[in-house]
Amino acid sequence: MTPLCHLAEKYGTDKFSKHRYTQIYFELIGARAASVWHVLEIGIKRGASLRMWEEFFPRAAILGIDSKHKNLITEGRIRSAWGDQSRPSTLVAAVEGAGPFDLIVDDGSHAAWHQTTAMVTLIHYLAPGGVYVIEDVKHGPNDQPETIVAQVPAEFESRMVLTTAEWDSGLLVIQRR
Ligand SMILES: C[S@@+](CC[C@H](N)C(=O)[O-])C[C@H]1O[C@@H](n2cnc3c(N)ncnc32)[C@H](O)[C@@H]1O
Numbered sequence: 001m002t003p004l005c006h007l008a009e010k011y012g013t014d015k016f017s018k019h020r021y022t023q024i025y026f027e028l029i030g031a032r033a034a035s036v037w038h039v040l041e042i043g044i045k046r047g048a049s050l051r052m053w054e055e056f057f058p059r060a061a062i063l064g065i066d067s068k069h070k071n072l073i074t075e076g077r078i079r080s081a082w083g084d085q086s087r088p089s090t091l092v093a094a095v096e097g098a099g100p101f102d103l104i105v106d107d108g109s110h111a112a113w114h115q116t117t118a119m120v121t122l123i124h125y126l127a128p129g130g131v132y133v134i135e136d137v138k139h140g141p142n143d144q145p146e147t148i149v150a151q152v153p154a155e156f157e158s159r160m161v162l163t164t165a166e167w168d169s170g171l172l173v174i175q176r177r
Contacts, residue, residue: 002026004056011055013048015107020163021135024171028131029103036060036102038127040095042085042118043107044071050078053103060102065094067108085109085118092121100127110136110168116148123156123174130175132156137170148172 001016004026008016016022029036036057041049044066054062054077064080066072072080083094085108104126106118115134123132137145137160145160152158152174161171 002030004030004052007052007055008049011048011051012046013052015049015052015135018164019135019166019169021169021171024161024163024173025103025133028133028173033057034059038099038101039063039103039105040065040099040101040122040125041105041107042066042083042091043105043109044073044080046071047073047075047078049105049107050080054078061098063095063098063101065091065108086111086114088117088121091118095122095125099125100130101125102127102130104130104132106132106134107136110138112138112145112147115172116151119148119174120151120153123153126176128176132174134172134174136168137172138168145170145172 004022005016008022039053039060040063042065044064050064062078065083067084081094083090157177158174163169
């Protein structure tokens with residue numbers, strides 16, 4: 001288990017217990033945790049992953065976006081804003097004045113077209129060297145991560161990372177070429 005896996009357990013997000021995603025996040029960005037300044041995550045629920053990011057990135061401002069007002073939280077270095085990832089204008093309003101982001105995580109509705117809409121809208125808010133990660137990308141026989149991949153702008157490259165045998169435990173990792 002990585003230090004980030006332990007924090008996932010501590011705060012109660014399923015990013016380790018169910019999906020084993022924290023191992024990949026640690027590989028992607030763990031070595032430069034101290035120089036991560038801005039993190040954005042779509043999907044707050046009870047705030048577990050936002051608290052995990054806050055402790056793991058000791059200097060970062062953490063911004064969460066959620067379509068349910070009751071999920072918005074403000075504490076420590078965590079701020080949040082209302083936004084619906086299927087509606088680009090609400091995402092742009094939510095990130096106004098924040099970023100650019102070293103890490104953007106989509107853990108929202110998990111619908112492929114929502115994931116695509118949010119990625120096309122928010123990827124331009126990525127800092128140089130930043131990473132955009134879409135969680136729970138479905139990769140069973142009836143699903144096509146290719147529909148998301150096809151919309152990734154040319155200056156970025158993407159790769160699927162399968163962390164468990166589950167059909168919905170795919171991470172799409174997007175970075176500048
Ligand atoms: C899986 S939960 C997030 C869990 C959290 N990231 C964690 O690991 O602790 C998904 C969240 O996405 C939010 N959500 C669902 N549809 C959304 C949408 N269209 N736009 C923004 N947020 C959405 C839900 O309200 C819910 O809080």
